Amino acid sequence: MTDPDQTSDIVIGIDLGTTNSLAAVVGKEGPRILHDADGRALIPSVVSFLDGGARVVGSKARAMSVTNPRRTIHSVKRLMGRGLSDVAAELPRLAYEVTTDGATDLARVSVDGRLYTPQEISAMVLTEVKQVAEAALGRTVEKAVITVPAYFDDAQRQATRDAARIAGLTALRIVNEPTAAALAYGLDTSREGTVVVYDLGGGTFDVSVLKITQGVYKVASTSGDTHLGGDDFDNAIIDRILELVAAKTGYDLKVHPQALQQIRLSAESMKVELSAGETSTLEIELDAGEPFRFTLTRAEFEDLIRARLDETIACCKAALADAKISTGDVDEVVLVGGSTRIPLVRRMVEETFGRTPHTELDPDRVVALGAAIQASVLAGGNRDLLLLDVIPLSLGIETVGGAFAKLVTRNSTVPCRAKEMFSTSVDDQTAIDINVFQGERELVRDCRKLGAFKLRGFPPMPAGLPRVEVTFLVDADGVLTVTAKEQRSGAEASIDVVPSHGLTRDEVKGIIRESIAKAREDFAHRELVELRNKAHNLVVGTKRVLAMPEMPFTDAQRDDLHSCIAELERLSHGDDAKALSKACDAFGEKTQALADEAIGAAIKAELNKELGRLPS
Ligand code: ADP
Ligand code: MG
Numbered sequence: 001m002t003d004p005d006q007t008s009d010i011v012i013g014i015d016l017g018t019t020n021s022l023a024a025v026v027g028k029e030g031p032r033i034l035h036d037a038d039g040r041a042l043i044p045s046v047v048s049f050l051d052g053g054a055r056v057v058g059s060k061a062r063a064m065s066v067t068n069p070r071r072t073i074h075s076v077k078r079l080m081g082r083g084l085s086d087v088a089a090e091l092p093r094l095a096y097e098v099t100t101d102g103a104t105d106l107a108r109v110s111v112d113g114r115l116y117t118p119q120e121i122s123a124m125v126l127t128e129v130k131q132v133a134e135a136a137l138g139r140t141v142e143k144a145v146i147t148v149p150a151y152f153d154d155a156q157r158q159a160t161r162d163a164a165r166i167a168g169l170t171a172l173r174i175v176n177e178p179t180a181a182a183l184a185y186g187l188d189t190s191r192e193g194t195v196v197v198y199d200l201g202g203g204t205f206d207v208s209v210l211k212i213t214q215g216v217y218k219v220a221s222t223s224g225d226t227h228l229g230g231d232d233f234d235n236a237i238i239d240r241i242l243e244l245v246a247a248k249t250g251y252d253l254k255v256h257p258q259a260l261q262q263i264r265l266s267a268e269s270m271k272v273e274l275s276a277g278e279t280s281t282l283e284i285e286l287d288a289g290e291p292f293r294f295t296l297t298r299a300e301f302e303d304l305i306r307a308r309l310d311e312t313i314a315c316c317k318a319a320l321a322d323a324k325i326s327t328g329d330v331d332e333v334v335l336v337g338g339s340t341r342i343p344l345v346r347r348m349v350e351e352t353f354g355r356t357p358h359t360e361l362d363p364d365r366v367v368a369l370g371a372a373i374q375a376s377v378l379a380g381g382n383r384d385l386l387l388l389d390v391i392p393l394s395l396g397i398e399t400v401g402g403a404f405a406k407l408v409t410r411n412s413t414v415p416c417r418a419k420e421m422f423s424t425s426v427d428d429q430t431a432i433d434i435n436v437f438q439g440e441r442e443l444v445r446d447c448r449k450l451g452a453f454k455l456r457g458f459p460p461m462p463a464g465l466p467r468v469e470v471t472f473l474v475d476a477d478g479v480l481t482v483t484a485k486e487q488r489s490g491a492e493a494s495i496d497v498v499p500s501h502g503l504t505r506d507e508v509k510g511i512i513r514e515s516i517a518k519a520r521e522d523f524a525h526r527e528l529v530e531l532r533n534k535a536h537n538l539v540v541g542t543k544r545v546l547a548m549p550e551m552p553f554t555d556a557q558r559d560d561l562h563s564c565i566a567e568l569e570r571l572s573h574g575d576d577a578k579a580l581s582k583a584c585d586a587f588g589e590k591t592q593a594l595a596d597e598a599i600g601a602a603i604k605a606e607l608n609k610e611l612g613r614l615p616s
Helices: 088-093 118-137 154-166 177-184 230-249 257-276 298-322 343-353 366-378 505-517 519-547 555-573 577-599 601-607
Strands: 011-016 020-027 030-033 047-049 055-057 097-100 107-111 114-116 143-148 170-176 192-200 205-213 216-225 279-284 292-297 332-336 395-399 403-408 416-424 431-438 448-456 468-474 480-486 492-497 612-614
Touching (some): 011 177, 020 118, 118 154, 143 154, 143 177, 154 170, 177 192, 177 332, 192 298, 205 492, 230 279, 230 292, 257 279, 298 343, 332 366, 395 468, 395 612, 403 416, 448 492, 555 577
Antiparallel strands (some): 011 020, 020 030, 107 114, 205 216, 279 292, 416 468
């Protein structure tokens, strides 16, 4: 294992949270969290702008959220890569101003008349994380793996990359938070299985169903509530206090921002205390009269939050239903997020899934630890596995004659998607094999087979008539899903594979080198295969036309066509590309002339189909 303190290419893992952010790294003793000089790991994801252009980030900023509300920016993760119209529902909850730059709908934060992109604010948090990491490691840090929620779309992921760049960090990879959590628990070592990640943080709840294929995760479904988390539990306690204070003293604390800020911090402390103990007591000094004492038991607190936790369980059930599985199919449950320290949360999750969830790692640090594990892989550290950030080798399927049709080309960035239409090569096929390959060569026999599946259940049709749409989708975790759909009948089938599985960097390099060395030879082979396909299509099309009773051919024309077909078939079996090419051209001209002369559009359409044909 590489010691990050020694290598020049250090990569840290960062959990860039809505509420808190933190960094971790893999060292000699394995993954570890990086702490600041005061021993704190969690950096509140908050930036507060002060007078005179100064600003503070982290816990100092969080402390200002009540006294400096309009200039204290929290939860900026909710705005990342979003338009103002997307986040309209958020705005009443934010004490600061959110607008647009006027030219686009993209959300901007407005402070003291200056506009900031969410990326810039997020970069300020990342800069703080970077500084803490650099101080802890005693060296500069320029590269990171950063986590995002599984449901983040391309724009939100890109915004996260941009934030890193502004902070002087290269985001080598954007990793899904649940995937990172599962990695931290080492669950990727089992080859097949289903993992549920239950993540209850400060302001958001996410549940993800992950399916392991060949040791790599695929997000099968996600559910959650973007406004359900620890803040709600704090608010439940606050409301209780305000109610009791009002009842006892007639005092309305809501109109006293300073007092309210104090109560907010106290409420959170009470909540945290109740995760460990059975009661918690608060004393507030009110201006007049005796101090107000308030005691909350764990049972009372549980009653305050039970309804919201029921909602999280409903989300879990929805996610399972989406993934088309039941609780019995779940192999592991992982708890993530500070709020899963609440004992009632653990009990409810355990009851729901009928198994003890993983809680061995700190729930608010587990995502950062998983990110650090990914980071060490990218830094060339402890595992000889190739993780995807770009597609290292082209991906495609076999077409007739053993040719390799590339759908996704090498070096496309993940996630990515590609689509192409194919058809059948033989009449009356009701099933086709989709053979998925990876490589840079022209023929599949020189590529690496990743998997195969059958598309069945479409009605018999003449060759070339079925329209089979093949889609390649590589998700952020590098899992490739290939789907084939026959458009006329709706028949559909798919497969998941992990293209990087078992491939090392050196193997990839070797494969690319070989493809360059063999380029000329491959080109000739490929040309021959394509000529054979062309000849095949000409033969099939012509035979079909000959079989049509309404076609006004003379016997001489029929004989001529039959002998041309025989010649094409003979040449197709040999490997004289030149002769085959000539014969195809000559035959093409002949049938074209016939078509123009006598048959019109029907034959032309038959002969001019351009869809790639799949093997029978
Ligand atoms: P996020 O992923 O949203 O950035 P975290 O995972 O850091 O957030 O969770 C933060 C939340 O966890 C806060 O609401 C905090 O009060 C809560 N929390 C932290 N520790 C505990 C605890 N011991 N008991 C209950 N809640 C806790
Ligand atoms: Mg989190």
